[in-house]
Amino acid sequence: MRPSLQVLRPWTRLIRFLGKDGKVYTGEPQSPMTWPKASANLKASAGDQTSLTAKVITGDIYSPSASSVTETVVPVAKLLSPLPYVPVFRCIGLNYAKHAEETKMPIPKNPILFMKPATSLQDPFKPVVIPSIAENNQADYECELAVVMGKKCKNVKEEHALDYVLGYTVGNDISTRKWQGNNLGSGQWCFSKSFDTFAPLGPCLVSKDLIKDPNQLRIKTRLNGKLMQDSSTSDMIFNVPRLIAFLSQSTTLMPGDVILTGTPEGVGFKRDPPIYLQHGDHVVCEIETIGELHNTIAYESKYSSE
DSSP states (O other): OOOOOOOOOOOSEEEEEEETTSOEEEEEESOTTTHHHHGGGSOSSTTOOOSOEEEEEEEOTTOGGGEEEEEEEEEEEEEEOSSSOOSOEEEEESOBHHHHHHTTOOOOSSOEEEEEOGGGEEOTTSOEEEOGGGTTTOEEOOEEEEEEEOSOBSSOOGGGGGGGEEEEEEEEOOEEHHHHSHHHHTTOSHHHHOSTTOEEEEEEEEETTTOSOTTSOEEEEEETTEEEEEEEGGGBSSOHHHHHHHHTTTSOBOTTOEEEOOOOSOOGGGSSSOOOOOTTOEEEEEETTTEEEEEEEEEGGGOOOO
16 A cells, blocks of 8 residues: 655745755744744844754745645754845835825825845845945835735736735835935935845745735834834835736736835934934834844944955
């Protein structure tokens, strides 16, 4: 009699990590009930060891029928971005009603789009490096829900838009306000937000099967332990299905493309007095059900990468 084959289930939470054996893996963390806070056990130092373990995921993560969670368990040494590469970041500006109010700008009639390049991607717990041309009190945080596309799509209708989503993670749209303004940047946004390391993602990628409505999630930012942003994705002016439908008009969205969906109120440059990111700061962006994205801030003039 032939033994029955074990049916391997697809993943629901995905992390990319460096194992304690020195190899890079994709896996599902073994503490799903505590995972939204599990990253608190991972310190910001690059060499810190952790007690987190994960079951290895094999196959193509963009194809549910071609990927599975195995029984192979690997100890996690260091979390990496859940995606090794992002072809393009499509970013939405001014997409929360209360953020538009704090900036005293009118509600846009259509989504405001700008881009970040692939080189903006950064891992959790690694430094966001502020370039020397932006060290003069202008770097700012922006916690955002990041939508990862799972299938190629074009001209998608709103009612079908979420069918093309792979999952969701936390992003921080690091911005330099003086380069974003009229004096230095002539009012454009791409250059001011596209420096290397300016798009951290993490700590995990959560399947759309676990997040039925991406516009009902609490979203928060802490700077050096102080709560700076505390809102809900329900405050988006254009919800996630609307954004996908808008962006896919006569434009092909590819698997692995990331949509950064905008930030809520509470950004640093609109505070009184303004608050800007300083060398050595610790920023934590958190979204309900997904987890915490930790990064430190490093000024280029004071930091040398390994």
